[in-house]
Amino acid sequence: MTALPDAHGPKRSWWKSNQQRVTPWLFLAPGLFMFAVYVIWPIAASFRFSFYDWDGLSPMEWVGWGNYVELWSDRNFIISLKNNIVWLVLYMLAVPAGLGLAIFLNQTVTGIRLYKSLFFFPFVISQVVVGLMFAWFYAPNFGLFFQLTEWLTGTGTAVLANPEYATYGIIVAGLWPQIAYCMILYLTGLNNVAPDQIEAARLDGAKGLKMLWYVVLPQLRPATFIAVVVTVIGALRSxxxxxxxxxxxxxxxxxxxxxxxxxxxxxxxxxxxGYGAAIAVVLFLIMMVFITGFVWKMVRDERGH
Structure with a gap:
């Protein structure tokens, strides 16, 4: 007697049944593994070490919250925390400055590619090179800024030797490449702005700041989000x-x-x-507060539309 074929057809293997669902995870697996090893694990280890008194070689000694309690009576930690707040506030100037430069450079005029290259240049050079350049720029006696202030006021200002001005001088040095990075993000975003919306707004009489605020900026939300997050991270890892x-x-x-x-x-x-790990944890939590806030706001705005 001949066996009747299965009404449901030949049985499929597990791989063929789940291929579409499993394949993306196989491609993601190497990246997820690297992320877990080089990001998640060090963060977890920093949290763990922050509860110990440890010099890196001797056996670890449990101190609980002792390192965190010591932080708030540490004058150097308070100065560092205040300086980071100053960095955060002033570094955010890179976002509107980058937007302004991007709008200025988003034109079709003779030589615009050369101008874009010149403004892009600070981003491609190393932070170490930027630091050395500005250190020479501020240097007493021969620095250009020192000579300029001496010519204008009669007394040269040694920025990096003055406790009141030194932090601001370093922030200016950091803003130079950061503005260039934000400019690149906004230039990319401006290339994706819908021209039909621009034309419709012009027909309705919108121009200048109204055009920018109501038509252009809403379409630049992704670029703004990335610019803000990267700027916050840059300010905190200075x-x-x-x-x-x-x-x-x-x-x-x-x-x-x-x-x-x-x-x-x-x-x-x-x-x-252990004490250094406690400082790292505080820095990480500050960064997460800002980034989580930006992510939450962006998600809420997207859902609102």
């Missing part, structure tokens, strides 16, 4: 410029949290890995 230009001086007045974390954990100043 280690390299501080290290190159002042090494935390004068008198420790230009320290930021990332630099102070390095001093306490990895330099001859301390070798206190």
């Amino acid at each position: 280690f390299d410029l501080v290290s190159i230009m002042t090494n935390g001086g004068p008198f420790g007045q230009t320290r930021v949290l990332s630099f102070y974390m390095y001093e306490r954990a990895l330099s001859e100043y301390g070798f206190r890995m």
Whole structure:
């Protein structure tokens, strides 16, 4: 007797049944693994180490919240935290400045590619090079800024040697490439602005600031989100410029949290890995508060539309 064929057809293998669902995860797996090893695990380890007194070599000693309690009585930590707030506030100027430059450069005139290249140049050079350039720019006696202030006022200003001005001088150095980066983001966004909406707004009589506010900026939300997040991260990880230009001086007045974390954990100043990890946790939480707020606002705005 001949066997009747299965009414449901031949049985499919597990792979053929789940191929479309599993394949994306196979492509994501290497990236997720690297992200877990080099991002998630170090963050978790920093949280763990922050509850110990540890020099990196000796056995760890549990101190609980002791490192965090010590932070708030540490004058250098308070100075670093205040400097980071100043960095955050002033660094946000890069976003509107980058937008303004992008609008200025988003034109079809002779030589515009050359102008774009010149404005793009600060972004492609290393932060170390930027720090050295501005250190020479501010240098006493031979620095261009020193000579300019001496010519204007009769007394040259040594910016990086003055505790009142040094932090602001470093922030200006950091803003130079950061504005260029925001400009690139907005130039990309402006290329994707819908021309039909621009034409419709012009027919309705919109122009100038009204055109920018009601037509252009809403279409630049993704670029603005990325620009803000990257600028916040740049302000909070301002280690390299501080290290190159002042090494935390004068008198420790230009320290930021990332630099102070390095001093306490990895330099001859301390070798206190647990205390440095506590500073890193505080820095991470500050960063997460800002980024989470921006993400929440963007999601809410998108759902509102």
